[in-house]
Amino acid sequence: LAKTTQPISMDSYEGQEVNITCSHNNIATNDYITWYQQFPSQGPRFIIQGYKTKVTNEVASLFIPADRKSSTLSLPRVSLSDTAVYYCLLSYGQNFVFGPGTRLSVLP
Amino acid sequence: GAGVSQTPSNKVTEKGKYVELRCDPISGHTALYWYRQSLGQGPEFLIYFQGTGAADDSGLPNDRFFAVRPEGSVSTLKIQRTERGDSAVYLCASSPPGGAATTDTQYFGPGTRLTVL
Numbered sequence: 001l002a003k004t005t006q007p008i009s010m011d012s013y014e015g016q017e018v019n020i021t022c023s024h025n026n027i028a029t030n031d032y033i034t035w036y037q038q039f040p041s042q043g044p045r046f047i048i049q050g051y052k053t054k055v056t057n058e059v060a061s062l063f064i065p066a067d068r069k070s071s072t073l074s075l076p077r078v079s080l081s082d083t084a085v086y087y088c089l090l091s092y093g094q095n096f097v098f099g100p101g102t103r104l105s106v107l108p
Numbered sequence: 109g110a111g112v113s114q115t116p117s118n119k120v121t122e123k124g125k126y127v128e129l130r131c132d133p134i135s136g137h138t139a140l141y142w143y144r145q146s147l148g149q150g151p152e153f154l155i156y157f158q159g160t161g162a163a164d165d166s167g168l169p170n171d172r173f174f175a176v177r178p179e180g181s182v183s184t185l186k187i188q189r190t191e192r193g194d195s196a197v198y199l200c201a202s203s204p205p206g207g208a209a210t211t212d213t214q215y216f217g218p219g220t221r222l223t224v225l
Contacts, residue, residue, distance in 0.1 A: 032211050043112070043199050043216025044151065087150050091211065095166065096141065098150030 004090055004099035011105045018075045020102045022088030025069050033064060033071045034089040037082075038101070044087060047073065078106045110134070112217035114200050120223045121190055129185040129220045133202030139212060140183050142175055143199040145219070151199055157183060190224045197221050 005023045012018045024033070032051055036044035048055060050062040050071070061074040075082060083106045088099040113132045121127050133140050139158055143151035153167040160180045168174070172190075177183040187194055197219040203212035 034213075036216075041218065043201070043218050044214075045216070046213045049211070049213065095164065096143075096153045096156070096214075098143075098152070101148075101150050 004088055004097060006086075006088060006099040006102045008100070009103040009105070011107060012078055013107050014079055015077050018078050018082075018104060018106075020073045020075075020086050020104070021070055022073070022099050023070045024088070024090050027068050027090060028092060031068075032091045033062070033068075034091065035060070035062065035071075035073045036087045036089060036098075038085045038087065047086075075104075078104075080106050080108060082106050112200055112202055112215055114198075114217040114220050116220060117218065118221045118223075120225065122225050123190060123192060125190050125224075127187050127190055127222065129187075129198050129222070131183045131185070131200030131202075131217060133181060133183070133200070134204075134215055135181075136204065137202035137215070138180070138205040139203040140177060141201040141203075141214060142183070142185050143201070145197045145199055147196075154185070187222075190222075192224050195222055195224045 034049040035047040037047050038044045048057055048060045048062045050064055052064050055062045063072045085101045085103050087101045090097045115130045141156050142154040144154055145151045155165040155168055155175050156163050157177045160177055172188045175185045199216055199219045201214035201216040203214050
């Protein structure tokens with residue numbers, strides 16, 4: 001079964017770019033990588049999804065190297081409201097493996 | 109529109125009791141997922157429905173856990189003979205039709221916090 005690892009926590013300041021990496025050494029050929037944001041007492045909220053190379057939407061970018069053994073979520077110009085826990089999700093067959101989460105604290 | 113709703117929001121029960129947790133997915137969503145989230149950890153997959161049938165229940169920890177979705181909409185997660193280790197937040201998510209489970213965006217509810225005393 002695939003396993004994912006993430007840094008436990010990160011600090012940043014308002015206006016900075018934040019990059020959070022998820023490692024997934026055993027990713028399978030057809031797996032997708034999805035990132036979610038979670039605030040206290042709420043369910044996770046979809047941010048971005050990708051398979052390879054780079055994906056960008058209105059809130060984030062996702063970078064996946066050629067070997068796909070890791071992925072990096074990039075949040076441009078974070079604000080205080082981006083303080084949350086960020087999870088990568090590896091879709092492994094019909095199983096779904098979440099990473100342990102990275103707690104991002106954005107400071108003024 | 110309305111999102112995924114879960115009831116109750118909180119449930120406190122005693123060890124050995126039976127509990128039911130309900131999930132109302134987004135209208136029209138065919139896929140439904142259950143996860144369990146312990147404090148400080150990522151969600152742990154339990155079971156995935158496509159329509160009325162359980163497409164994958166490999167995440168259910170043991171036979172005390174069971175989930176149904178009889179009409180392809182509302183789902184109920186049932187836990188028999190609850191144990192203190194079952195205490196967690198139980199999350200439900202749903203996805204729209206048309207995609208593969210591995211690529212569908214999952215829309216999560218707020219969860220049910222279960223406490224077993």
